Amino acid sequence: MKTELAPRTKVLVYGLMCVLLIPFVFPTWWMVTSSVKPISQIFAFPPDIIPRSFDFTTYGRVFELQPFAQQYWNSAYIAALVTIGTMLFSSMAGYAFARIRFPGANLLFMVVLLGLLIPSEVTIVPLFQMFLSWGMINTHWPLVLVPIFGAPSVFATFVMRQFFIALPVELEEAARVDGLGRFKIFWTIALPLARPALAAVAIFTFLHSWNLYLEPIVFLSSPDRFTLPQALTQFTDAYGGALWNVQLAAASMTALPVLIVFIIAQKQFVEGLAHTGLKG
């Protein structure tokens, strides 16, 4: 794909892309700008694209109203654990399904995939009872364990399996001749080459965990254990009315790591793709 576009087409294409960008960028822009507006101005119509006054005290109030730093940390370490755990398990499981022939492998894979079809709302009550009997209610354990062994991990396993199937098997045979055992082949050959797939898995697992809402509100009850999506619902005045600007300030801070993860993972993704240029 190295076709040079004529200048006029180029202008047209870029113009069109700018227009298409608006619905994607506007909500974020609105969120960030509204977080520094007085509440009365947030719902003004037509909306002010550029706020008339900047009031950054909303960012301070986020931390007064909630143990927000603690909640931030909760979300961060849970998402990190879930991401690392999922990458580890899904790559190993995906590799096994792709490369190891064992009786019932296909059937087992189908059973695993079926897990994707069950909505989390269906399993949340039995899960609650299970974790209750394990004494894990109002701890972070369910939020770590459920995604690592649940639907997001199943999807990740599927992605990894497809990637490993496509990897030339000669590379691993060469490694076998070079003297490596199964696990070392996985660890030093297959896994490093799976960077693009791992990056994709990392992005969606992190996002899934970071945005998890149903599970925290079911499993957690004390504010200092809350995760961010749950905390965002707590910014109200004494009468239960929403403090929109404070809430949006919290939301802006919540969105920041997502942006960072995207940028890092995307770079990995592209570099990884370049790496797999096996043959020319």
Place this chain on the structure above:
Amino acid sequence: MASVTLTDVRKSYGATAVIHGVDVDIADGEFVVLVGPSGCGKSTLLRMVAGLETITDGEIAIGDRVVNDLEPKDRDIAMVFQNYALYPHMTVATNMGFSLEHRGTSKAQIAERVKWAADILGLEALLDRYPRQLSGGQRQRVAMGRAIVRNPQVFLFDEPLSNLDAKLRVVMRGEIKGLHQRLRTTTIYVTHDQVEAMTMADKIVVLNAGRVEQVGAPLDLYDRPANQFVAGFIGSPAMNFIGGRITPGGFVAAGVTLPLPAGLPAGERSAVYGARPEAFALAPDGLPATVTLVEPMGPETQVTLMLGEHQIIAVFRERVKARPGDTLHIRPDLEAIHLFDAETGARLN
């Protein structure tokens, strides 16, 4: 270094048998080429020697060790794959030293071995590059470097040159042969290209549909093929085959009677008359044949002729000025005539 012995080796995938009992003895230091048409089981056989494929039945020994149940890493072999299988995420030097690294060789020793191999193969300047930054021929060399650093007992090559263009193939052919002459490591080399087989091998094993058709030195196979399959497979352009009957008066075929060599079993029978393109000479008292195509090659001239109702190809050392439609008189060299059984294809003379 070691000998390799295959004894009645068989392979089946489920119910389909693909190797039907192969016996081959490879002497220490020998360069053996497995050659045969696509799908005949060359790669399968090589991979069984490597340990990448299980052995359904029979025995493979390297040196005096039966290796049937040994992992590839314990067989002390090195393999060069058709697509090279260089690790894309490692530099040339790491690729070459990788196997030593996993055998607990010291860093200094690895560096020394890699340098030694790079010296031999002219890779010194490329050691820090990644495989994607190399040309096809350079990748090929790195793959060979990876094989030789370890100084294994046996080298296995699976069609290593088939991804290269024709010119480079000739160059690399020479390099592999040179490498073997220098290191004298027992080598098994798989190809479907009979020119590669002829030029490189000490000994050729011709395979067809999972069976050995003939084993022998290149020129022995060329001069005395054991059957019609080997006769047709070895040599380019291929041997001419003419079907007909052996009679006391000569070989009777459609529209022509050919002279027969002496020493044939008595009695009339149907057979196939085989003559290589260079087995024909121009002779005023020879058989008349009609020219259909003349292809001057420079040192020789390739002429397509109708001999009776049979189309044959002849190659003459001299320049032939004939044109399509002309008649040439040709005489087969009786020393170089092969006769095969019409049914079994087995050699008769």
